[in-house]
Amino acid sequence: MMARLVVGTVAALMLVACGGSSKDTEAGAARPPTLQQLRIGILAPAASPCRSDAPEWPAAQRKYVQHLASRMEVPVSLCPMAEYSAIAAAIADGRIEMGPVDRAGLAPVAEKIRPILAVRPDTAPGRAIAVVVVREAAPARTLADLAPAAGRVGARLILSRENSDILDGVRRILTSAGFPAASLAAASAQPDAETAAAALRSGAGDAAAVGGAEWYRYCRGTKKDETPCAGLREVWRGREPVAVAWSVSRNIAPESWARLVGIHIALFLEQPAIAAWLAPGGSEITPVEATALEPAGQ
Amino acid sequence: MKLMGSGIRLSKHLVALAVLCIGSVSLAACAKDEPPAFPEGSWQQRMGKIRAAVRGDEADPAFAATWSGYRSHLQAVTGLPVETFEASDYNGVIQAVASGQVDFALLGAGGYANVDTQVGSKALPFLLVRQAEGNTGYYSALAVRTASPFRILADLKGKTIAYIDFNSTSGYIYPRHELIKQGIDPERFFAKSIMAGGGTQALLAMMNGRVDAAMITVSAGTPETGFATGNHVSLARRGLINLDEMRIIWTAGPMPNSPYVMRTDRPQAFADVLRGALAMLPYEKPDVWASMGQAPGNDFHPVSRADYADIMAIRAEDISQRRSGSGE
Numbered sequence: 001m002m003a004r005l006v007v008g009t010v011a012a013l014m015l016v017a018c019g020g021s022s023k024d025t026e027a028g029a030a031r032p033p034t035l036q037q038l039r040i041g042i043l044a045p046a047a048s049p050c051r052s053d054a055p056e057w058p059a060a061q062r063k064y065v066q067h068l069a070s071r072m073e074v075p076v077s078l079c080p081m082a083e084y085s086a087i088a089a090a091i092a093d094g095r096i097e098m099g100p101v102d103r104a105g106l107a108p109v110a111e112k113i114r115p116i117l118a119v120r121p122d123t124a125p126g127r128a129i130a131v132v133v134v135r136e137a138a139p140a141r142t143l144a145d146l147a148p149a150a151g152r153v154g155a156r157l158i159l160s161r162e163n164s165d166i167l168d169g170v171r172r173i174l175t176s177a178g179f180p181a182a183s184l185a186a187a188s189a190q191p192d193a194e195t196a197a198a199a200l201r202s203g204a205g206d207a208a209a210v211g212g213a214e215w216y217r218y219c220r221g222t223k224k225d226e227t228p229c230a231g232l233r234e235v236w237r238g239r240e241p242v243a244v245a246w247s248v249s250r251n252i253a254p255e256s257w258a259r260l261v262g263i264h265i266a267l268f269l270e271q272p273a274i275a276a277w278l279a280p281g282g283s284e285i286t287p288v289e290a291t292a293l294e295p296a297g298q
Numbered sequence: 299m300k301l302m303g304s305g306i307r308l309s310k311h312l313v314a315l316a317v318l319c320i321g322s323v324s325l326a327a328c329a330k331d332e333p334p335a336f337p338e339g340s341w342q343q344r345m346g347k348i349r350a351a352v353r354g355d356e357a358d359p360a361f362a363a364t365w366s367g368y369r370s371h372l373q374a375v376t377g378l379p380v381e382t383f384e385a386s387d388y389n390g391v392i393q394a395v396a397s398g399q400v401d402f403a404l405l406g407a408g409g410y411a412n413v414d415t416q417v418g419s420k421a422l423p424f425l426l427v428r429q430a431e432g433n434t435g436y437y438s439a440l441a442v443r444t445a446s447p448f449r450i451l452a453d454l455k456g457k458t459i460a461y462i463d464f465n466s467t468s469g470y471i472y473p474r475h476e477l478i479k480q481g482i483d484p485e486r487f488f489a490k491s492i493m494a495g496g497g498t499q500a501l502l503a504m505m506n507g508r509v510d511a512a513m514i515t516v517s518a519g520t521p522e523t524g525f526a527t528g529n530h531v532s533l534a535r536r537g538l539i540n541l542d543e544m545r546i547i548w549t550a551g552p553m554p555n556s557p558y559v560m561r562t563d564r565p566q567a568f569a570d571v572l573r574g575a576l577a578m579l580p581y582e583k584p585d586v587w588a589s590m591g592q593a594p595g596n597d598f599h600p601v602s603r604a605d606y607a608d609i610m611a612i613r614a615e616d617i618s619q620r621r622s623g624s625g626e
Binding site: 031071073116123124125126128129131163165166211212213214215216217220221222223224225226237239254255257258259260261262263265266268269284286287288289 | 374375376377424429430431432433518526527531534535536537540541566567569570571572573574575577578580581582593594595596597598599600601602
């Protein structure tokens with residue numbers, strides 16, 4: 001009896017030992033090499049060679065290099081460049097590994113580099129997410145189909161004012177997508193997502209733009225098998241674009257990418273002086289998606 | 299995978315034998331899942347695998363299964379196998395972290411306070427989930443049946459209440475602290491209290507008439523706006539209650555959202571990679587993020603021990619009072 005118990009236990013515990021490692025593990029697959037050095041572009045009045053230290057640097061700048069070198073376990077240097085486009089080109093060419101880039105700088109090399117980190121906007125939601133929906137039968141398929149264009153009046157918009165910070169973010173997103181101020185001013189601001197959806201269904205507008213979380217909670221419903229969003233179709237969702245973001249090569253090893261993100265998002269907690277130098281006026285550094293620099297709807 | 303369950307009691311010798319067998323047999327069985335050879339001394343080589351603990355969510359039976367998304371993502375980023383252990387109660391995850399059995403876990407704030415009491419800085423919080431509106435906290439709510447005569451807290455004097463768990467921040471530790479601050483001794487105020495084991499169990503106990511009130515967890519809102527998520531919404535969406543049949547008559551909060559807690563006696567590189575890998579998830583894998591029940595716009599926010607100082611103090615005070623017998 002005891003022997004059977006032991007055998008049974010062993011069998012059961014074998015499942016425990018092996019069960020957690022799913023077969024979709026990357027283990028065994030070829031892994032891209034991690035960064036062996038980290039040359040970071042910084043915006044400066046004039047370009048100059050990469051350096052890992054300089055007596056004239058502010059203390060926080062020197063400490064940033066030391067901190068990164070310690071945590072990344074690779075040599076780190078800073079490479080002054082005069083323009084974001086120069087930084088973007090240097091990342092694309094493999095002359096540096098990371099640096100701040102704006103949309104104009106990214107565009108020519110967007111197939112080679114991408115943003116990974118940015119300063120979080122100083123608003124409660126940070127970068128708001130908007131969801132734009134239309135009636136199922138509406139012809140619009142993209143956000144661009146709804147924006148005003150030459151010879152075409154833009155869609156009549158419905159917004160939700162449930163959360164004023166999110167509403168502000170949604171407005172900025174729509175502005176980025178090409179909706180003029182007059183179009184936003186004329187929008188119907190409903191109390192919440194439910195009333196916005198009702199207004200859309202009733203034909204009071206052509207499209208509703210609502211905060212992503214608010215729309216998610218509305219569509220999820222509060223009863224079993226409820227489908228509050230039936231008959232409405234999502235044409236676009238996305239975050240507010242950022243103006244500048246630290247970017248890297250698209251070929252970066254995921255481990256190095258995660259490590260850079262993990263170190264930088266903790267800077268304001270762990271190294272506030274460094275963070276204040278790196279992100280003046282900011283209070284948090286956050287990850288960003290690959291399209292973070294692109295205007296909404298593109 | 300279950301962890302820390304009551305399980306089968308074996309003699310020491312049998313356990314030793316079983317462990318020996320498991321060691322040899324499971325190594326062979328798992329060999330095909332071994333990670334690639336990492337450089338000698340690398341953090342992956344030192345870790346061998348990543349182990350995470352999660353408490354099963356009674357509100358969502360598939361909760362632990364949804365961690366498969368995390369697991370795949372972490373495996374892809376780190377190259378290491380990731381094992382997730384599911385505990386059936388609060389204490390299971392707490393002890394797994396405190397003992398070093400796992401490398402990181404999602405704990406309630408009170409659970410982390412418990413771990414801190416046991417091992418101090420050997421385990422630290424590093425991230426919490428921030429809601430899309432920017433809130434980093436949630437609330438306790440005292441729920442009663444709509445058909446009941448209870449309208450305000452005072453109406454519950456001499457009545458019965460279901461808490462969630464001794465280690466539950468929102469379902470026990472924090473609201474009791476707030477009650478005491480308001481001059482109410484919960485032990486004397488309520489005629490009887492039970493530990494339901496979870497927020498949904500507490501709510502169901504109340505809805506079924508076993509108790510008069512239930513302390514539950516709610517979020518995505520404020521007492522003024524109402525709460526769009528929580529135990530009540532989860533149960534309603536499963537068809538187990540109708541929201542019209544209950545009401546909230548008292549709230550306490552906000553208290554900081556549940557922290558992801560990491561053992562600090564692991565390589566620093568692991569800590570940085572893990573923090574980054576989790577933080578990028580809402581941006582890089584929105585489908586995985588959604589599968590975790592996270593609303594669009596929710597993301598991770600870095601935290602430190604200081605963010606939980608209040609909860610740690612409240613828990614310490616509660617334990618002290620219970621040990622000294624005051625308040626009983």
